[in-house]
Amino acid sequence: MPVITLYYDDLEELSGLDKDTVIKRIPMMGCDIERIENDHVDIEFFPNRPDLYCTEGVSRAIKGFLDIETGLKEFKVRSSGIKISRDHEIMDIRPYLACAIVRGMQFNSRSIESLMALQESLHWAVGRNRKKVSIGVHDLGKITPPFRYIAQEPGFKFTPLDFDEPMTMSEILEKHPKGIKFANILEKFKKYPLILDANDNVLSFPPIINCELTKVTQSTSDLFIEVTGLDPSVSIALNIILASLAERGGQIESVLIDREIESPDLSPKIMKLKVSEVEELLGFKLKNEEIISCLKKIRYGAQAEGDIIKVAVPAYRADILHNCDLIEDIAIAYGFDIIKPRLPSTTTTGKSHRISRVRDSINEIMTGLGYFEVMPFTLTNEKMQFDMMRRELAKGITHILYPISEDHTIVRPTILPTLLEILSINKHRELPQRIFEAGEVVLDCTTWQRLGCVAIHPQANFTEIQAIMDAVLRERRIEYTVAQSNDPAFIEGRRADVIINGEIAGVFGEIHPEVISNFGLEHPIIGFELKL
Numbered sequence: 001m002p003v004i005t006l007y008y009d010d011l012e013e014l015s016g017l018d019k020d021t022v023i024k025r026i027p028m029m030g031c032d033i034e035r036i037e038n039d040h041v042d043i044e045f046f047p048n049r050p051d052l053y054c055t056e057g058v059s060r061a062i063k064g065f066l067d068i069e070t071g072l073k074e075f076k077v078r079s080s081g082i083k084i085s086r087d088h089e090i091m092d093i094r095p096y097l098a099c100a101i102v103r104g105m106q107f108n109s110r111s112i113e114s115l116m117a118l119q120e121s122l123h124w125a126v127g128r129n130r131k132k133v134s135i136g137v138h139d140l141g142k143i144t145p146p147f148r149y150i151a152q153e154p155g156f157k158f159t160p161l162d163f164d165e166p167m168t169m170s171e172i173l174e175k176h177p178k179g180i181k182f183a184n185i186l187e188k189f190k191k192y193p194l195i196l197d198a199n200d201n202v203l204s205f206p207p208i209i210n211c212e213l214t215k216v217t218q219s220t221s222d223l224f225i226e227v228t229g230l231d232p233s234v235s236i237a238l239n240i241i242l243a244s245l246a247e248r249g250g251q252i253e254s255v256l257i258d259r260e261i262e263s264p265d266l267s268p269k270i271m272k273l274k275v276s277e278v279e280e281l282l283g284f285k286l287k288n289e290e291i292i293s294c295l296k297k298i299r300y301g302a303q304a305e306g307d308i309i310k311v312a313v314p315a316y317r318a319d320i321l322h323n324c325d326l327i328e329d330i331a332i333a334y335g336f337d338i339i340k341p342r343l344p345s346t347t348t349t350g351k352s353h354r355i356s357r358v359r360d361s362i363n364e365i366m367t368g369l370g371y372f373e374v375m376p377f378t379l380t381n382e383k384m385q386f387d388m389m390r391r392e393l394a395k396g397i398t399h400i401l402y403p404i405s406e407d408h409t410i411v412r413p414t415i416l417p418t419l420l421e422i423l424s425i426n427k428h429r430e431l432p433q434r435i436f437e438a439g440e441v442v443l444d445c446t447t448w449q450r451l452g453c454v455a456i457h458p459q460a461n462f463t464e465i466q467a468i469m470d471a472v473l474r475e476r477r478i479e480y481t482v483a484q485s486n487d488p489a490f491i492e493g494r495r496a497d498v499i500i501n502g503e504i505a506g507v508f509g510e511i512h513p514e515v516i517s518n519f520g521l522e523h524p525i526i527g528f529e530l531k532l
Contacts, residue, residue: 002047002121006055007040010110014059014247015068022062029065030332048319048404050125051240054118055110056247057316064299065333072301072312075246075266080253082145084195084226089151093186094193094206097149098234099255100264101140102223102245111248112216118244126237126318127207128406131185133229133237134207136195138214140222143197149228151191158202160209169194169205178209195226223250236318238264243316268301268312273323275307281327286334294333295326321402355449358532362438362451365475369468371436371453376418378440379408384417388518390488396444411442415452416489416529420511423456424519431523432457438532454511454527462494462510465526469498469508472530480505489515498530506530 008019015022023041027033031052034042043058051057063069080101105111119135127133154170160178167175169192173183185207186192195203202211206228216223225241227234242252242264254262279285286294288304295302301312313320320326331339352360363373379400386393398411412418415437422435436453453468473480478500485495487507495509508528516525 002053002125003034003042003044004053004058004121005040005042005117006058007110009039010055010114011059014055015063017062017066017068021066025066026058026062028332028335028337029061047125050122050236050318051243051316053121053125053240054244055114056244057118057240060243060247060299064297067297070293070296071299072268072296072314073243073246073299075242075252075315077252077254077264077266079262080255082147082224082253083256083259084145084147084149085258087148087150089191090149090193093151093189093191094228094230096229096231096234097257098227098238098263099257100225100238100242101253101255102225102242102250103140103221103253104249104251105221105223105245106249107216107218107220109218112218115216115241115244118241122237122240125405126233126240127229130182130207132231132406133227133234135237135241136204136206136210136214136226136228137216137241138203138210138224138226139216139220140224141220142214143201143203143224144199145224146198147203147224147226148196149226150194150196152194154190154192156194158205159212160205161212161215163212172205172208176209182208193228224255233318235264236316239266239315239318242266243314264315266315268314269320271311271313271320271323271326273309273311273326275309277323278327278330281324282331284339286330290334291330294330297333298329300326300329319404358449359438361476362472362532365472366436366438366451366453369471371434371455371468374419374422374435374437375439376422376437377408378412378442379410380412380418381407381409384421385410385413388420389414389417389515390512394443398442398445413441413443414529415439415441415450416454416527419452419454419527420515420519420521420525423454423525424521427521432460449532450529451532452527452529454525456521456523456525458523460510460524460526462526465508465510465528466496469506469528469530473498485509488512498528500531 011022012018023036032044034044045052052061082101084099086097119137122135123130155168157166157168159166160172160176173179193206197203201213203214204210227238246252257263275288278291291309292302292304295311299314303310311326394413397413400409403409419435419437423433432455434455438451440447441450481499482496483499485497485507487495489512490509491512497504498506506529511525511527
């Protein structure tokens, strides 16, 4: 999760609150304080709140939470008369575009640092490392509208940000630090995205790098902001940036895209919340006036219409997908610290669940065999579960109705891919690495218990993993046989199915080299997965 640096002097100037008040109260908004320094505090926010990834967003939220400035923040958007067009070729490369003008900014070192940090955080949280969304912020005073968003030949030259010599777009992908890091996004295209002004000056090479010409400095007062990407979430990133700049006095103006689309759209989304829903989910009753007050503290607009609360959700709150999201914010505003606990109306004698007892037994066996327990996420995606594992898409996959990212779109049907992901994250650690998980998978909307383990080291082989699998089943007093397996995630001839009571209960063997490469690993890997 992202850790945001908040400088006390900047936060106090924006919010009017002293640092002690902020440090004391901000954890109640649903975040964790990582460290407290002399001039700043580092705070970890959840990925679903990218609007808080900057000092401006935190200032806006904390003022509402402490009843200093409540209700919906309204954004006035004037027409700039500036236009940008997209050529037909760019629609097959990186088609989505959102733009805006912001005037009257007075930058200093703190505000520039906050803007750049927000931009990079959004590249991660909303943009999936720039693949889905990338943001360009430019000094409008150095360029001339109208602008053009085109597909350009790789041999085209311009001077990229932080360089003093022109480079071709191909050279940027090979030699510039940002180009090297993000070149994979454009590797399948023969032409690359480029944004030009009326004089053919380059603004940016999305999603890689801006031009040195449009670099934002403390003397910059007017900005042109463009967000390009692969889906409509470009507008989400733009709205969050604009909301933060508005907190510093920026005046927002719209841009006309292709002579027909006015961007941005900062109008709130209207949702209707039943009062009975609030009581049902929270477990206690709140009056209409209390619900409205709580919503306004979280910077919503709210008004009662009988037993319905009409809620205006600000354009920068992309995480609000369902009424339960609104009710969670009502609880935060009401204060978890003042909700009175009460004893259950019935008393029972507790005991361990059968699944817990099985897991405890498995954990004891696996740790005794030298494996470390891990607890990866149960939410994953089809690419990791099937494409990277060389497996065909299985039936009965449980999809997430409202996924907040491309990384978490399904509930995992198998454990092995998530274990391989952990190895890939820890490839800088010394070998050998041996990990396992006794956890849940979901198929056909039914939860099943599985045991998975992997080991990575230069001498890893079929004999080793067969011995581990045999030890587990022997300790559990389970009789089994093995049979030839066809699982493509393993090497042919070095894989086997586990047969229990005449049915396939698992698979083990040496992981296929292509799978190892897909996860960015290099050494041999062995593993198994068993039904519990």
